[in-house]
Amino acid sequence: MQVNQQPQKHSSNFVKSNAKSLLFGSLAVAALGLSGCATSEVLNSGSSSTRTTSATQVLVEDQLVAFGRPATALPNMPASSVVIVGEKNSYVLSQGGPEMVKLLTNLTPQNIRVDNEMSFYSPNNDGHFQGEMKLSYAKLKDEFKRSDYQFFLQSGGKECTDASDERIQAQRFCFTIPIKGGVYPAVSNLSLIQSKYNALTKPYPVSIYTKTETTRTTNDGATTAGKLVMLPFALAFDVVTFPFQLLDAASK
Structure with a gap:
């Protein structure tokens, strides 16, 4: 077995x-x-041959003409609104305006510089935008007073002196202002403003962009510019400009 x-x-x-x-x-x-x-x-x-991508779409490209205030109050906008006057549109700040006014009216304009591109984001392209303005203020060190430093502290200024400033014994302070606003048509008195100020020696572009999901061919070029949407019922208005040409002084 x-x-x-x-x-x-x-x-x-x-x-x-x-x-x-x-x-x-x-x-x-x-x-x-x-x-x-x-x-x-x-x-x-x-x-x-096609793919879906998240793309940045430029809605408008404009040129800065001046900074100012609406001559009359605008609906749904604070009385302290600041207007970035463009050749194509007006960009009215609903947030950040008081901070801008405080800096532009308390500091010597010839010493102020805009340090970033004015490129603002419109999440829904519904006439609203957001972003930030970066300004800096510089003078010779021996020209600063105690009251100047006190103002910088109260306004959130931070020292940002660079090598170029140091070579001439200057000191620089930087300010970052978060902003939000709405898009309006070009101001009614644009021609008057343009005749009042000299052309800027350096162009200062203003742009608004959004982000979209797009389907396009693999070898396509850049996305084409879309149409910027303004606030509902937005109308043209007159603007009262600040009594100086901020960027012209900064660009020389």
Whole structure:
């Protein structure tokens, strides 16, 4: 009987071994199949002529003319609104206006500089935008008074003296003002303002952009500019400018 049992044991082991081989073989085939699918998907994706991407879309590009205030109160805008007067549109600040007025009316305009591009973000292109204005103020160190430093502290100014300032014994303070606002048509008295001020020796662009999900061909160029939406019922208005040309002095 021992002679008959021994072959059965070998036969059982053989069956188990074959089963394991078949199992591993099936898993390997499945893995290769999955790998093949993944590769195929990548290849198909790479060869596709279209793709969806998140793109920055410029809605308007403008040129700064002046800073000012609305001649009359605007609906849904604070009385302290500041207007960035552009050639194409007016950009009325609903937030950050008082801080701008405080700096522009308390500091010597010839010593003020705009340190960032006026590029503002409109999340929904609904006439509203947001961003920040960065201004700096510099004078010779021996011209500063104690009251100047007190004003900088109260206004959130931070020292940002650079090597160029140090070479002439000057000191610089920087201000960052978060802003929000709405887009209006070009001011009614734009021609008068342009005749009042000399052309800026350095152009200061103003732009508003949004971000969109776009589907485009793989080899397409940059996205085309969209149409800027203004606030509902926004009308043109007169503006009273500040009594100096801030950026012209800064650009020389």
